Each structure stands twice: as structure tokens, then as C-alpha cells.
Amino acid sequence: MKDMFGMLKKHHKETFQEAVKEGKADPQIISFGDYFVSLRDYFTSSSCSGRIVLMNLNEQETKKEAAFYRKWHRKVEFEEVLSALMENTREDLWFKQEAFILHIGARTLKQANKVLSAMKKAGVRRGGIMVAKQGKFIVELTGSNYMSLPVKSGKEILVSEPHLKFIVEKANTKLERNYRLLGEFEKECRKSL
Amino acid sequence: MKDMFGMLKKHHKETFQEAVKEGKADPQIISFGDYFVSLRDYFTSSSCSGRIVLMNLNEQETKKEAAFYRKWHRKVEFEEVLSALMENTREDLWFKQEAFILHIGARTLKQANKVLSAMKKAGVRRGGIMVAKQGKFIVELTGSNYMSLPVKSGKEILVSEPHLKFIVEKANTKLERNYRLLGEFEKECRKSL
Numbered sequence: 001m002k003d004m005f006g007m008l009k010k011h012h013k014e015t016f017q018e019a020v021k022e023g024k025a026d027p028q029i030i031s032f033g034d035y036f037v038s039l040r041d042y043f044t045s046s047s048c049s050g051r052i053v054l055m056n057l058n059e060q061e062t063k064k065e066a067a068f069y070r071k072w073h074r075k076v077e078f079e080e081v082l083s084a085l086m087e088n089t090r091e092d093l094w095f096k097q098e099a100f101i102l103h104i105g106a107r108t109l110k111q112a113n114k115v116l117s118a119m120k121k122a123g124v125r126r127g128g129i130m131v132a133k134q135g136k137f138i139v140e141l142t143g144s145n146y147m148s149l150p151v152k153s154g155k156e157i158l159v160s161e162p163h164l165k166f167i168v169e170k171a172n173t174k175l176e177r178n179y180r181l182l183g184e185f186e187k188e189c190r191k192s193l
Numbered sequence: 194m195k196d197m198f199g200m201l202k203k204h205h206k207e208t209f210q211e212a213v214k215e216g217k218a219d220p221q222i223i224s225f226g227d228y229f230v231s232l233r234d235y236f237t238s239s240s241c242s243g244r245i246v247l248m249n250l251n252e253q254e255t256k257k258e259a260a261f262y263r264k265w266h267r268k269v270e271f272e273e274v275l276s277a278l279m280e281n282t283r284e285d286l287w288f289k290q291e292a293f294i295l296h297i298g299a300r301t302l303k304q305a306n307k308v309l310s311a312m313k314k315a316g317v318r319r320g321g322i323m324v325a326k327q328g329k330f331i332v333e334l335t336g337s338n339y340m341s342l343p344v345k346s347g348k349e350i351l352v353s354e355p356h357l358k359f360i361v362e363k364a365n366t367k368l369e370r371n372y373r374l375l376g377e378f379e380k381e382c383r384k385s386l
Contacts, residue, residue, distance in 0.1 A: 146341060147342060148342070
């Protein structure tokens, strides 16, 4: 039997290292990804460290990659959000602060369970094994800090400037808390995997 | 060896039936819970069908049961949200539309995997096995429709009436979509578990 897990790991390792080289990996996730590259029985795939976005959504609210009007993997300034809102846009714009989402592959169920333990110890409340097959266990985890609201309808900005300021402030606080939680999880993984 | 799973199932069955009798179960989840009561190898525990809430949050944004200022397991009227906002409150108020969250116990990993398959077929994108022990597999699933924003800071209402109207409208649409997805998932479970 082929080493299915080994092939998967090789593939995701290369994808990750490519992304880092091309500057496409979120800065907050590089140390985390590097650590997983060094492990024999785990890998990471398609993960995001958390972000603040302005998103174009039509009536159906279908999300496509093209829907990202702005995307920041860091805290934002009120002015840059406001100036983006004031640009000429057509569809509704939503302001979102999204939590990290991680995908971790493990060779065995026992090892996937170790990820769940690290998750609990770090205080990450949401997550589970989303694929459980011989040679392929994928754990998905997410943080629980988020915000989401419509800020523009057609050409009309819906939020007042003081409200937007308040929202940006809260989103920054939540994003910081999100990165801190991600850091805690990385620490627990380094201890126990 | 004791039938650990059987004891768990009995406990959660009684808790669910008690909640229904006392009118404490979400109406949208009763048919779903009843179905699981009828199965030998599955149970549901602490689930929520999705809701719209006004929540008191302090600076730390710690969520306690007492934090629910209003809680609706249904679509809301603009007027009832506005009048709640106009009441005399102290801490910040957040408006949230939350997706369903379900916990499903399965006797074996194979049966937990069936829940994951039903989930995928129904189009539920977020979920996994959060506990994987001999005789106790718990799958957690959540919908992906949500909104969350601060609407009141101390005594000051942050949203304009037109913005609040727009927000309520979007939240209602999302909540409907959430209930529809929950219905799809129930249908898939009834087909395949």
C-alpha cells in the first residue's frame, strides 16, 4: 500500500513553502506552518490566521474570491476603511472581522485526538475532525472572535463616522484577541505534538 | 463493560424530552430531536436552531447566560429591536444573528462519519468530530449564516434607524436561510442514519 499520508504531507508542505516564498502566506501563520513542516505525522493545509475584510455581496450573498473588496491580515486604520467605503462601488459592501481557520492533517486518529487536546488546552472552543479516513484525518479549528455587518447598500454608506470608528476599534481588539489565541494554540502544539 | 453510550443516550433523551415538555426547546429543533430519540446509535445534546439576540457585553466580551438582553428563535420586527434598544441599559449592546449549532452523539466512528456525510450532502460546510473516544463520538456542526455588530455603547444608540432596518432585514433573511439549511440536514439524516 502506498504511503497516502506521506504524499499528502509532501504536497501540502510544498504548497506552504511556495506560498511563503511568494509572500502569499499570512505573516501570523508562518511560524505555525514551519513547525508543522518539521513534524512527521502532521501537516497543515489551507489555513488563515484571521483578518478584516470588506466584501462585495449580492442578494444571494454568495462568496467568491472576487468578492473581497479589501482584505487585511492585520489591524486597520479608520481612515483606510472609510476611504475604501467612499470609492465607487456597485454591490452591497459588508465589513467583516473573521477568526482564524486552520486545517491540520494527522496520520492516525490518536494523533488527531492530540490536536483536539491541544485545542482545548489553548482555549479554542470550536473545532473537530472533519475527515476521518484510514491514513487521512483532517482537523478543522476556528477562533470565535468575529464581526459581520452591512456597511454600504448600493452607493449609500449606511454607517455614521462615529459608528464606523467604534466598529473598527472593536474589530481591532477582536483581531488581536484572535491572534493571541492562535499563538496559544501554536504553543500547545509545540508542547504536545 | 457497561454500556456507556446507552447511558449517555438515555440521559440526553430525558433532558431533551424534559425541555420540550417545559416549552424550553427551540420550536425548529423539536422534529430533529424527536428523530434522534428514535435512533439506537445516535443522540443529540445541547443544540440550538439559530437565533437573533441582543447581548450585553462588557469590555472583555465575556459571554454569560445573563448576557442575553433579548433572544428570539424566529425572525424579528424592526420595532421590537428598536424598542429594546431604547430601554435603559448600561453595558454595550451587540446585535447578533447566530447560526444553528448541533451536537450529535454516535456510538462508533463509522456512525460519526455518516453524520459528516449527511452534513456534506446537505451543504453544511462547518463541522467535525470534536470528541472521539471508545463508545462516545460527538459531532459538532454549525451553519455559516451570521451577523454581529455593536449597536449601543453605554446609553448611546450607535445605529441610525434606516441602518437598523437594513440590518434587521438582512438578519431575517440569513435566519431563514439558516433554518432552511437545518431542514436540509435533517432530511439527509432521515435518509441515511
